[in-house]
Amino acid sequence: MATIQDVAKKAGVSVATVSRVLNKNQKVTQKSALKVERAIRELDYHPNFLARDLRKAESNRILVLLQTISNPFYATIVRGIEDVARRHGYSIMLCNTDSDLEREKEYLTLLYKKMVQGAIFLDTEMSTEQLNELAENNSLVLCCEYRKGVNVPHVMIDNYRAAKTIVEHLIGFGHRKIGLICGDRHLESTMLRYNGYVDALKEHGIAMEDNFIFQSSESSFQMGQRAVETLLYKSDPTAIFSMSDIMAIGALKALHKKGIRVPDEMAVAGFDGIEYSAVSVPGLTTIKQPNYEMGCAAMELLIQKMHNETIANEELIFEYELLIRESTLKNV
C-alpha cells in the first residue's frame, strides 16, 4: 500500500508538496503538480484517511440514529440526509438502536472516540437532561422527534395540527365513534397527535372514551392487527385513526380477515405517508410528512452546527399534506 512518502519519492518532491496537491488549497507549480499526479496514478495511491482525520482532528463522518431501518418511514428521511451529506463531503453511519438506550449510548461513544463529528437522531431513548448534556460538547440535530426543553436544533411537522386535521376529516364524514391506535407515549410526537385527536373530538362535542383507545409502544403490522381485535371487542367504532401507517395497514388486514368492509363499515386513517399507503387495498388516507425534505434540512442544520455557524432558526416546522384515499371515502 503506497503512502504519501512513496509518492513524494517517486515524484521527486517533498511530502508537503504532495499533500498540497492532494488538498488543492495551496500554491504548487503546475510542473510539480503534474509530477505528483503522475506518481499518484502510477502507484495507485489513496490517502489514508485515518491519518488525515487524526491530523486534522475531523472525520467528515456523521452518525444517524434510528430505531430500525425496517421502518419505511425512516428510509426516505435517511435518503435526504445522505444526499445533503454527500454533497458536502460527509459520509454517514446508520445505526439501528432497536430503541435500546444502552445500544444508543454505545453508538454515541463514536462522538467521543472522534469517529464521527455529529449525530442526527430520528428518535432517542435518552432523557431531556442526557440530550442537553451531550449537546454541550457535540453537534446534534433531532429529526421528526423533538421534546420540549431539549436545547438542540430540530426539524418536524406540526403533529398536533396534523392529527387534528385528519380526525376532523373523519368527523366530516359523520363519524362520531372514532377509535385511536396510539403510539409510544414516550415520544412527544405521540402526545401531540393524541392531543390533536382529543381536541378534534372535543371541539365537535364528542365525548372521549378510553374504550376507543388502543395503546402500543411498538409500531408494527402485528400491533395494528391486534389493535382491531381489541378495539372491536371493547367498543364499536365506525372509524379508526392510527398514529402510524404501519399499524393502519395491519388494521386493514385484520378488518379484511373479519369481513368488515373498509370504508363502508369502517373508515381507517393513518399517519406518515409511507409509500405502502398508496398501494394498500384499499388505499390509505393519511398525513404525508415531507420526509425527504426534512432529512435534507436536518443535515443542513447539522453542518451549520458542526461549522459553528449561528443557526437562524433552531426549530424548522414543515408542512404536511392530507392524502385522501379510499380507506375513508364512504360511497355515499
Add this chain to the structure above:
Amino acid sequence: MATIQDVAKKAGVSVATVSRVLNKNQKVTQKSALKVERAIRELDYHPNFLARDLRKAESNRILVLLQTISNPFYATIVRGIEDVARRHGYSIMLCNTDSDLEREKEYLTLLYKKMVQGAIFLDTEMSTEQLNELAENNSLVLCCEYRKGVNVPHVMIDNYRAAKTIVEHLIGFGHRKIGLICGDRHLESTMLRYNGYVDALKEHGIAMEDNFIFQSSESSFQMGQRAVETLLYKSDPTAIFSMSDIMAIGALKALHKKGIRVPDEMAVAGFDGIEYSAVSVPGLTTIKQPNYEMGCAAMELLIQKMHNETIANEELIFEYELLIRESTLKNV
C-alpha cells in the same frame, strides 16, 4: 478533550501502562490498573479511535453496500449482519448505492482509505473482473446476489429451484397461462429465477411466450402496477409470478383497481418473503428467504476473511420456504 497523556500523568504512570489497561491484554498490577481506571473516570477519557486505528492499521468497521434501505428485503439482512458485527466488535457503514456504479466505487474507496476493513455487497453494479480485482486486496463477501466466476465467498438460496417450486405451485392449481414479472436481468438471481420459471413450464409441457413476460430493472410498487397493465394488454394470464414481493404487491393493487379478483380470477405469487407479504390483501404466496440468517452468515464469512482464516466453504446455500397464502389459493 483528555488524551492518553493526560491520563498517564494523572495516574502517575506511563502512557504504555494506560494503553495496557485500556486493551486488557497484558500484565498490569492491580494497583496500577486501579489508578489508571480512576484517572480515566475522573477525566472522562475516551480513546481517540482515529489514532488507535491508524496505529493498529485496522478499523473494526465494515461497509455494507445495498441499492437502497427503502427495500424491506434488505432490512432484515442488515439486521443479521449488524448483530454478528456487534458481537465481534465491528461497526457497520450502510451505504445506498442507488444502483449507481460511480456511487458504489466512491464508497469502495473507503477500503483503500483504510476507513473500513471489508465489505458486504447485497448487490453490485461492478463487473465480474472488477469484483475479482477488488477481492485481491480486500475482504469481500456477497450476500444473496452472486455471479458465476466471481471469486468471493457468498451466501444465497437456490434461486433456480425456488422459482421452479413456486411456478409449479401455480401449475398445480391448473394454471397454464402464467405471466412473469421479471427483475433486473443484470442480476444473476434474476436469470436463475427466470430459468426456474422456464423449466417449470417446459417440464409441464407449457409453451413459453414472450407476451407473458414483463421486464423491469427497477423493483417498485409502481412497476408492479405497470406490469399488470402491460401483461393484461398483451396476453391473458390466469396467474402471475413476480420475482419480487414489492412488484407483486403493486400487481395486487392494480388488479384490485381493475376489479379483477385475486385469486379467483387471477392468482399472484411473489418472491422474497418480506413482512408486507403477510399483511397485503389478500395475503401473498411467496418464497421466504431466510434473510436474517443469511445476513449473519455473510458477516461471519467476512470476519473469517478479514482474519485470514481459511474458509471451509466459500458458497453457503440456505433453504427457502414456500409460503402459501390466499393470493394463489383458489376456492375450488
Add this chain to the structure above:
DNA sequence: TTGAAAGCGCTAACAA
C-alpha cells in the same frame, strides 16, 4: 513555491 520537521494520539518493541 518548496522542504524540513513537528506532532495529531495511540500501540508495541525493547530495555530496564
Add this chain to the structure above:
DNA sequence: TTGTTAGCGCTTTCAA
C-alpha cells in the same frame, strides 16, 4: 511489571 521511544501517514508551520 513498567517506562521510553519510535512510528503509524498525514497536515501544517516555519524557514528558506
